Amino acid sequence: MKRYNIDPQGLPREGFAVRHRLAERAGVRVAVAIALLTPMSAFPATDTELAELRAMVDQMKSQYERQIQDLESRLAKAERDAAKAASRSEAAAERAEKAADLATTESRPMTAPAVTPPASPESGKTVLGALDSGNAFNPQISVFLDGNYYHDGIDGEGATLVGLAYQPSRGVPHSDEADHGDEEHGGHLHGLTENGFNFREAEIAFSATVDPYFDASLFLSIDGDGTVELEEGFFQTRSLPAGLRVKGGKFLSDFGYINRQHPHQWDFVDQNLPYLNLLGPHGLQDTGLQLTWLPKLPVYTLLGVEGLQGNQEIFGATLGDDDQAALELGDTDDGPRLWTAFAKVAPEIGTNHALQLGLSYANNNQHQEAREDTLEHDGDHEDAHDADHEIEILRDGLAGDAQLWGVDLVYTYDGGGAYGHKSFKFQSEYLRSIKDMKITSSAHPEVLGTRRTFTTDGLYAQAIYGFAPKWTAGLRYDVLGMTNEISGSENASFGSSDRWTFDVTWNLSEFSRLRAQYAHNDILVAPGERERFDAFYLQFLVSMGSHGAHAF
C-alpha cells in the first residue's frame, strides 16, 4: 500500500536517486538469487558472471536507466529459464518468482522488457479482466431509500387520485378479489401516500455474473408498511452470437422508455399520468421471456419481442373466480397471454448528444371487466344523472383483449459543466390503449354479444436542465385521455385529466439527492366531475453500496 500524500514542504520525497538505489539493490538480489538457483545448462552461475553483475551494479550507482533495463531483460530471461527449471526444482522457482516480483515492482524500466506475461499478477489483478473493488464472489449490492413529505389541498387524497383518473374501461374498481390467486395486487399502490411524512420504499438490488453464460439481477422493494415485493428477478444471456440476448424471469418490460426505470431513477417524484393510469403503479412488470436483437446496421437499432404471463392490474386484467362465474366471463386462459414488440433507433448526432426514438406495441389476449350500467326504464336517454328515480344499477360482464401502442423520444445533451451543470434531457412518450370487448352477460338480453371498444390515450413531455453544479430543474406536462371514449354499439366520449409539474433536485453527491416538487392537477374523477388541486412533495433519495450504472 502506497499513498502519495500532499507534501507541505514541497520537497520531492521520492527523488530518482532514491528509487534507483532501491531498484538496483533489489535487482542484485534477484540476479544473484536466480543465478544461484538456475541449473547450469540454463544460466551458468559462475564467479565471472557474478563479478560481471557486481561491476554492473557499481556502474548503476551513477544512475543510468539503461543499465537497469539491461539487467531487467536479463532478469526476464533468467526468470523464463527458472520457470523451465521449475519442474526439477519447485522451491527454486518459487523463490525466483518472488524475487522477480520484487524487481518488477521496485524498478522502472523506460522501455518495457521483452514481453512475457508477468510471473504472478498481484492478487486482484487479472491482466485480461477488469479491475474492481472485488468483493470476492458476492453480488453487487445497492440499497436505495426513498421517502418524502407530501401535502395536497384535498386531505392527502391527491396522490391516489392521480392514478384513478377517469377512463371508461375502469368504470368500477375491482372488488372481492381477495380470494383470488391470480390477482396479486388488489388495488395496491406503491406505499399509499398521505399528507405528512411517507416512507415510500426501500429497494434492494443484487446483480452478478452467474457464469460465462448468464448475468442475473434481483430487485426487492419494501414499502413503508414492511410489505416486501419482488420487483424484478431475472437472468440475461451474456454470450449469444449475432447480437442476440435473452432475458427471462420477472422483469420490467422494455416497452416504451420510462417503463424499465425504477422509481429512484425517475426525474420526478411520481410516475406520469399515462403510465399510472394505463399500466398501473408498477408499469408493465410481468413474468416471461424477452428476446432482443442488435443488428449490425449503420445506425443503432434494437429490436425486441417479449412473451409474458399477462398478470396485469389494468392492461389485460382478469377478474376473480366468483365474478368470472357470475358474469359468464370464462376462466383465465393459460399464459403467456401478453406479447410485446418494440424497436429503438438512435442516430449519431455528435459526441455529446444522444437521441433515441422508439415504437412499442403490446397485446394482452385476455381482458375482463365488470361494468355498472345505469339503465332507465323509460328508455328516455336525456341525462342519466339528473334523477335517481326509475334508475336501476346493473352489472355487465365484458370479455375481450387489450392493445397498447407507445411512441417515445429521448434527447440528452452532456453540457460538460461541473457535476451535471448545463446538461439537458428531454423525454416524451405517447401511449394509446384500446380494449376491444363483447358483453358476455347482462340483465338485458338485447345487448348480449354486442361490441364495446374503449380507447384512452395519454402523453407526457418533460425537460430537465442542470442550472447549476449539482442542481437540476425539471418541468413536466402530462395528460390522460385526449381520446377517452367508448365506441361500438354504445358511443360516449369523456374529458381528459392533466397536470403541470415543476421540480428542483439537489444532487449532493452521486449517492444522495433531495428534491422539491410542486404540481397543479386537474383530474377527471368521474364523468363531469373534476378535482383541481395542488400537490407538494419534498423527497429524499439515498443509495448505499455499489456504484450503480444505469442504462440510457
Add this chain to the structure above:
Amino acid sequence: MVKGFVGFVVGGLIAFGGVNAAGLDVVATSSGMGALARTVGAGRAQVTVLASPDRDLHSLQAKPTMIRALRDADLVVAVGAELEVGWLPVAIASAANPLILPGQPGYFEGAAQVDLLEVGSPADRALGDVHPIGNPHVNMDPVRMTRVASALGERMALLDPAGAETYRANARSFAAATEQRMAAWQARLAGAPGVVLYHRDALYLLDRFGVPLLGTIEEIPGVPPTARQIKALSEGLRGRSGVIVYAPYASARAPERLAKDLGWDARRLTLDPPMGADGSGYLDHIDLWVQTLAPPP
C-alpha cells in the same frame, strides 16, 4: 423514401454478414487510450473513441451510439480500475458482443497492466467517491503508458496474429519516442515548485517527475469545496509559488479564486489529448502539462 429505407436495411443486412477487413476494430473509452491504440495499431486498427477529453470520464452516461460502436468491436481499450464504472459495464452488456466482455481477450484495461498508486484506501463513502482498487488515472504517466502500449501490442497480436510484428514494432517505437523526451521533461521539471490540483487526477505525472502536490481543491472526491476549505488552503500556501490546474469540466470558480488569493496562475488542462490524437499527440499533451508545471525559466 420507402425504397431508400428498404435499400438501407438490405444493405445493412449484407454488411451484417460481412467480415471485417484485415486488422482490428478497436473502441477506446478516452482519447488518451485512443491515441495509444492508434499508435500501436497503426496501419491495421480502426479506432473509435467514445468520450471527448472535455467531458468527465467518470460521470459519463451510456448512450445507444456507444453501444452501436461496441457491437462491432474486436477490442475495447479502457483506462479501467473503475474509472468508467458508471457507464462502460452497462454499455458492454447491452452491446451483445461476447468478444469484449471483461475476462475475454477483447477487453483491455490500461490500469490492469501496471501497478497503481493509492491502492487500498479505505472503502468508505464518507471519504467521497473513492476507489480502494487504486487511483485509476494511469494515462497521465508516460512511462506507465509505454508499458500499457507494449501490453496492448501483445493483446492486438493475440487477436490479429497476422499483424503481430507490426503491433510489437509500433509499441517499441512509441516507447523509444517517449524515452527521447524523458530527459528533457525531467530537466524541465527539476525543482518545479508544485501544483494544486482540483482532483487527484494528475497524480501519476507528479509521482513520475517528483513534482510536489501542494493540495487539492476538492477535499473529498466528488464533493465540491466549501469557501472555508479554499480559505484554509490559500492560508497554508501563502508566500509560496506554484500553479493551479483544473479540468474543463470542473467549476472554474474555486480555482480562480485561489489563484487570485495567491497570485498564482490557474490553468485549465484536459487529462487526455485531443480527440484524434495518436502517439505523438499524446506526448505533446504530456509536454503541455510539463510546460505548465515547470518553474518559470
